[in-house]
Amino acid sequence: KISQYWDLSFPSANHEFRSSETGLAEEIRQRFQNSVERQMVSDVPLGAFLSAGLDSSSIVAMMAMAKTARAPLRTYTITFPEKYRKGENTLDDPAVAARLAAKLGCENQQIVVEPDVANLLPKLCWHMDEPTADPAIVTAFLVCQEASRDVTVLMSGVGGDELFGGYRKYAAHYWAEAYSRMPGWMRGAAECAIARAPNMRGSAMKGRLRLAKKMFRSAALAREERFIRNCTYLDDRQRGGLYSEELRGEIDTSLAVGSHKDAFDKVRDADFLNQMLYLDTKIFMTCLNLTYNDKMSMASSVEVRVPFLDRELAEFVAWNVPPGLKLKGFLSPTTKHIFRRAMADVLPDEVLRQPKAGFAAPTDYWLANDLTEMTDDLLxxxxxxxxxLFRADGVQKMIRQHRAGKQDWSMQIWQMLTLELWMQSFMDGTGSRVGRHAEAAIA
Known part of the structure; x- marks a missing residue:
């Protein structure tokens, strides 16, 4: 008989936390350092991802401070030529990473990449072995591939957002709750304004507008349903215009919703922020972030380790950090507040103030340039x-709107593109592009 022997748990919503913020910050820093040092045990060369973000920067700082640190500590920062940044506002600033590496005495390698993504993407879809609609697989593979020349083990910051509350969607949930209590006429006016707003592609407002649209479309729902809805890229109306009749008859969307609701049920008594963190830990992080990091690193003969997911650290944070010290404030909340406090004496202010960027890729640029021919062919x-699977007119409408700048459908087009590549490789076995890369990957 196979049974689960451990799971992450949280205290009830009315739990009384007794530790001071200062004491918690000190304890978290020490526990985090212990976790990093445990993960540094290795008889092969060791390095780390280093972006401009809080999580990877904290890992590198702890590695540099470790008694067992080997000099020089190798760190790897991926960046793209300036032309790739048009239309993208989520790419990290490599200069911040370079300054931190110099401060910590690291040997930092900035990997400037301009990949042949049209030929690379089918290979990565084959390595993933399942449909994965996140362009971060490209950046993960490229940095692992380059790092494999020097190291065999890489430290990654995966898990920090789920542990300490780092995603903007957590703040958006509370904004949506406040918005739902506004008078109907005010909500109607706001929704009309958002609906008429340009998509802001190429500006710093792109991500915020996308988040606002999700918030408005789900504000009237119960909080669990709202969170689940905001985890998707298409609402019911959009799916209706895109899915074929055959697909609508075959697909059971209740299965995905049901797995999320089952996870909610396991932490029903916890504060709702902790409930959201639990869902992302069990589903989003496990099914996406950990999966693509593992498969892309293995494809490059590199092992990725994740210090934030140390069991003792995760349990301590879950049971000792009040939700208000994870996400602090309302109108302009500070994400991962307690972890920023913990690292305040270790990292420079420019790192502590960095907004969330993620392991981003220039998806908009690729779709408008490198992947135009592939998109026109496969879709x-x-x-x-x-x-x-899809309605041809719905797909073509989406592509036309995106290319005309009327809507930002970059993620949705990427999803359909990678799904078709996966179908050709694993369902048809006849995809010419996929076949060549599959043979090369096996060889």
Whole structure:
């Protein structure tokens, strides 16, 4: 008999936390350092990802301070040529990472990449072995591939956002709750204004506008349903215009919703922020972030380790840190507040103040340039119609709107593109592009 022997748990919503903020910050820093040092035990060369973000910077700082540190500590920062940054506001600033590496005495390698993504993407879809609609697989593979020349083990910051509350969607949930209590006429006016707003592609407002649209469309829902809805890229109306009749008849969306609700049930008594963190830990992080990091690193013969997911550290944070010290404030909340406090004496202010960027990729640029031919080929009306999953007119409308700048459908187009590549490789076994790369990957 196979049974689960451990799971992350949280105290009830009315739990009385007794530790001071200062004491918690000191304890977390020490526990985090212990976790990093445990993960540094290795008989092969060791390095770390280093972006401009809080999580990877904290890991590198702890590695540099460790008694067992080997000099020089190798760190790897991925960046893209300036032309790739048009239309993208989520790419990290490599200069911040370079300054931190110099301060800590690290040997930092900035990996400036300009990949042949049209030929690389089918290979990565083959390595993933399952449909994965996140362009971060490209950046993860490229940095692991380059780092593999020098090291065999890389430290990653995966898990920090789920542990300490780092995603903006957590703040958006509370904004949506406040918005739902506003008078109907005010909500109607706000929704009309948001609906008419330009998509802000290429500006710093792009991500915020996307978040606001999600918030408005789900504000009237119960909080669990709101969170689940905001984890998707398409609402019911959009899916109705995109899915074929055959797909609508076959797919059971209740299965995905049900797995999320089952996770909610396991932490029903916890504060709702902790409930959201639990769901992302069990589903989003496990099914996406850990999966693609593992598969892309293995494809490069590199092992990735994740100090934030140390069991003792995770349990301590879950049971000792009040939700208000994870996400602090309302109108302009500070994410991961207690962890920023913990690292305040270790990291420079410019790192502590860095906004959330993620392991981003220039998806908009690739779709407008490198992947135009592939998109027109794999998502052509005839191919979409033959595949039978989507409505050809719905797909073409989405592509036209995106290219005309009327809507930002970059993630949705990327999802359909990678799904078709996966179908050709694993369901058809006849994809010419995929076949060549699959053979190369196996060889």
């Amino acid at each position: 052509s009306e005839s191919r979409v119609r033959d595949r039978g």
